Amino acid sequence: MRAYPVASLPTTADNGPMHDPRPLLHDPYIEWVQTQPADRFDYDLGSSGLAVDWDWRAWGVDLAAMPAEQPNWRGIEPLRARLAAHLGLGVDHVVVAPGTSGANALALSALVAPGVRVALEHPVYSPMTRLVQALGGDIVSLPRRAALGWAIDPAGLAERLAGCEVCFVSNPHNPTGCLLDDEAIATLAGACERAGATLVVDEVYREFPGADGVGTAAAHGDHVVVTSSLTKAYGLGGLRIGWIAGAPAFLDRVAEANHLLLGRGCVPSEWLAERVLANTDALAALRADIARRAAAGRDALDAFVARHDTAHWVRPAVGICGLVSLPDGTDGDAFTARCRDEARVYVVPGAFFGVPDAIRLSCGAAPDALAAGLERLDPLFASLGR
Numbered sequence: 001m002r003a004y005p006v007a008s009l010p011t012t013a014d015n016g017p018m019h020d021p022r023p024l025l026h027d028p029y030i031e032w033v034q035t036q037p038a039d040r041f042d043y044d045l046g047s048s049g050l051a052v053d054w055d056w057r058a059w060g061v062d063l064a065a066m067p068a069e070q071p072n073w074r075g076i077e078p079l080r081a082r083l084a085a086h087l088g089l090g091v092d093h094v095v096v097a098p099g100t101s102g103a104n105a106l107a108l109s110a111l112v113a114p115g116v117r118v119a120l121e122h123p124v125y126s127p128m129t130r131l132v133q134a135l136g137g138d139i140v141s142l143p144r145r146a147a148l149g150w151a152i153d154p155a156g157l158a159e160r161l162a163g164c165e166v167c168f169v170s171n172p173h174n175p176t177g178c179l180l181d182d183e184a185i186a187t188l189a190g191a192c193e194r195a196g197a198t199l200v201v202d203e204v205y206r207e208f209p210g211a212d213g214v215g216t217a218a219a220h221g222d223h224v225v226v227t228s229s230l231t232k233a234y235g236l237g238g239l240r241i242g243w244i245a246g247a248p249a250f251l252d253r254v255a256e257a258n259h260l261l262l263g264r265g266c267v268p269s270e271w272l273a274e275r276v277l278a279n280t281d282a283l284a285a286l287r288a289d290i291a292r293r294a295a296a297g298r299d300a301l302d303a304f305v306a307r308h309d310t311a312h313w314v315r316p317a318v319g320i321c322g323l324v325s326l327p328d329g330t331d332g333d334a335f336t337a338r339c340r341d342e343a344r345v346y347v348v349p350g351a352f353f354g355v356p357d358a359i360r361l362s363c364g365a366a367p368d369a370l371a372a373g374l375e376r377l378d379p380l381f382a383s384l385g386r
């Protein structure tokens with residue numbers, strides 16, 4: 001064990017703050033989500049995750065069998081083994097993290113320091129911008145194009161990645177639901193390797209059925225890191241079970257960051273997650289149900305968009321979210337407020353993803369509620385044409 005003599009540690013008393021970048025550990029999107037008043041909405045057509053009614057007894061979970069508290073720095077072994085099998089990787093290629101948020105924070109804190117150049121997809125889940133800024137990184141935009149079905153534009157990829165040490169994308173993409181296939185991920189991973197950049201792929205939406213037809217990006221080389229969780233597809237966000245997959249040497253650095261920032265993992269949550277993954281029959285039935293719900297929901301959203309000249313989108317390949325473009329110049333924030341005030345429907349402003357004249361629509365609501373909510377939005381979309 002390394003020993004640090006206490007006297008050698010700098011203190012604010014003798015030399016003041018060593019480094020004070022004053023990071024903004026604040027994200028307007030998360031703040032907005034947290035402050036939306038539930039009593040102003042009848043229908044949720046904005047959330048990106050499914051709500052699932054969990055009945056742990058029906059799932060065959062016996063709480064009396066929960067293991068005792070124990071040292072737990074990378075995740076309990078049975079869960080890591082399940083996750084590794086789920087991803088088709090060796091167990092030393094996976095560590096458990098507190099949700100995808102925790103996984104992203106840990107992975108990027110091991111990669112980004114002041115002045116490190118980070119390529120971020122655009123549109124982007126806004127907390128990633130804030131996280132890179134908080135760590136002192138310099139952001140370079142990596143555009144996705146609506147004309148390419150929201151895929152990453154391969155034109156100029158090498159130039160954009162030049163000088164970057166990190167590249168971050170989500171696959172499937174939040175907010176558009178675009179799914180990059182194996183070939184597109186291989187192209188991006190190859191470009192990152194040539195640029196000397198680590199590619200971080202947030203695969204939280206890959207847990208939705210349909211996305212698993214594309215292999216995990218972690219299979220594309222030691223310079224690729226993957227983050228994910230049980231949050232979005234399974235409605236288990238409260239368990240805070242996420243993971244980071246990558247090369248063992250990188251995961252050693254992540255483990256050090258974990259010791260510093262978060263401490264030990266939560267054995268009860270990890271055990272419950274392991275029980276979920278262990279019950280393969282129940283999981284297959286749940287996934288079949290999710291697949292049906294999500295596909296029917298996407299059909300309903302697609303029919304809605306098709307009946308409005310004022311709405312355009314690229315139908316999402318998987319999941320429950322898509323980005324709906326409004327007529328040029330429309331203020332998506334103001335339109336979102338109208339959805340709340342005039343229709344009592346919750347949608348998310350596109351500005352939080354860097355697309356101010358759009359909103360994110362989702363179809364995670366029950367079919368009747370989805371249809372009723374969309375009906376309430378009909379007159380609002382019609383009014384945009386006038």
Ligand SMILES: Cc1ncc(COP(=O)(O)O)c(C=O)c1O
Nearest residue numbers: 099100101125170174229231237
């Ligand atoms: C791309 C992306 N990553 C991470 C998260 C957060 O995931 P978790 O709840 O597992 O922390 C979200 C939630 O919206 C997301 O869209």
